[in-house]
Amino acid sequence: MQTVAKLDLLRKSIAALRKDGKTVALVPTMGALHDGHLTLVRAAKERADHVVASIFVNPTQFGEGEDLDAYPRPLAEDSAALKAEGVALLWAPEVAAMYPEGFATSIAVEGVSSGFCGASRPGHFDGVATVVCKLFNQVRPDMAVFGEKDWQQLAVIRRMARDLNLMQPFADDIVGVETVREADGLAMSSRNRYLSPEDRAAAAKLPREMREAIARIEDGQDIRPTLAALEDALVSGGFASVDYADLADAASLERLGELGKNPARLLVAARIGSTRLIDNMAVRPAS
Ligand code: PAF
Numbered sequence: 001m002q003t004v005a006k007l008d009l010l011r012k013s014i015a016a017l018r019k020d021g022k023t024v025a026l027v028p029t030m031g032a033l034h035d036g037h038l039t040l041v042r043a044a045k046e047r048a049d050h051v052v053a054s055i056f057v058n059p060t061q062f063g064e065g066e067d068l069d070a071y072p073r074p075l076a077e078d079s080a081a082l083k084a085e086g087v088a089l090l091w092a093p094e095v096a097a098m099y100p101e102g103f104a105t106s107i108a109v110e111g112v113s114s115g116f117c118g119a120s121r122p123g124h125f126d127g128v129a130t131v132v133c134k135l136f137n138q139v140r141p142d143m144a145v146f147g148e149k150d151w152q153q154l155a156v157i158r159r160m161a162r163d164l165n166l167m168q169p170f171a172d173d174i175v176g177v178e179t180v181r182e183a184d185g186l187a188m189s190s191r192n193r194y195l196s197p198e199d200r201a202a203a204a205k206l207p208r209e210m211r212e213a214i215a216r217i218e219d220g221q222d223i224r225p226t227l228a229a230l231e232d233a234l235v236s237g238g239f240a241s242v243d244y245a246d247l248a249d250a251a252s253l254e255r256l257g258e259l260g261k262n263p264a265r266l267l268v269a270a271r272i273g274s275t276r277l278i279d280n281m282a283v284r285p286a287s
Helices: 007-017 035-047 075-084 124-139 151-163 190-194 197-203 205-218 223-236
Strands: 002-004 024-029 050-055 089-091 143-147 174-177 241-249 264-272 275-283
Touching (some): 007 089, 007 124, 024 035, 035 050, 050 124, 124 143, 197 205, 197 264, 205 223
Parallel strands (some): 024 050, 024 143, 050 089, 143 174
Antiparallel strands (some): 241 264
């Protein structure tokens, strides 16, 4: 595996990978890799001749008071894990290479960005969209692979890629991969390593309570009281607060008052200790 930090070297290396019409899949990450990320790499390998992974802790998607400085950066470990998975090229630029002096452009994806994490983390999705657009332009992949754990992020990136023709002619080549979970159901996340042992044990209540709420909703119980009960269960189970627990159309992310004929998604963000966890799960449409 080759590791590059300069754009001219990246372009040369990508051109070499593309020789003889070979395809390239991009797996963008912020590092601190866990099995969820490695599953993305495996999904990319199944679909393309070569996998390019990026590691860049993107400052523009962190708000004030968030964990940018504390965000884990175990580059040597990450690099070894990617190499073991057969990644061809690691793109690991410095902040100054991504955001040179005078950088003044930002991409805002209206609609899908506005609720949920967009409401509780103002500017977050502008930062994500901008950096992902840059990564797409730098690598020019045939496809890119993201985790479904960040469901809203996936919707934002799909919208942006379609609107700006970033993957043309492969309009559907933003691949979403199902969330990888720990044995007790907690979604894997680089931020799980911040949890104290007590909080880590209590965190497993998030997927458990979400599944209970989904069973009730699919069973026809009223949505708003069910979501309120989910929030109460999380707070009484050790979570400090719930940013949101809501039901939305899976594609447009419009909030739903009742189940319709389209796939829906239960989306939750909640804080435990000083760590903010997010999760989402499918809800079957009404029959
Ligand atoms: O999901 C992430 O790790 C980041 O938001 C991404 C897509 C790599 C952009 O910085």
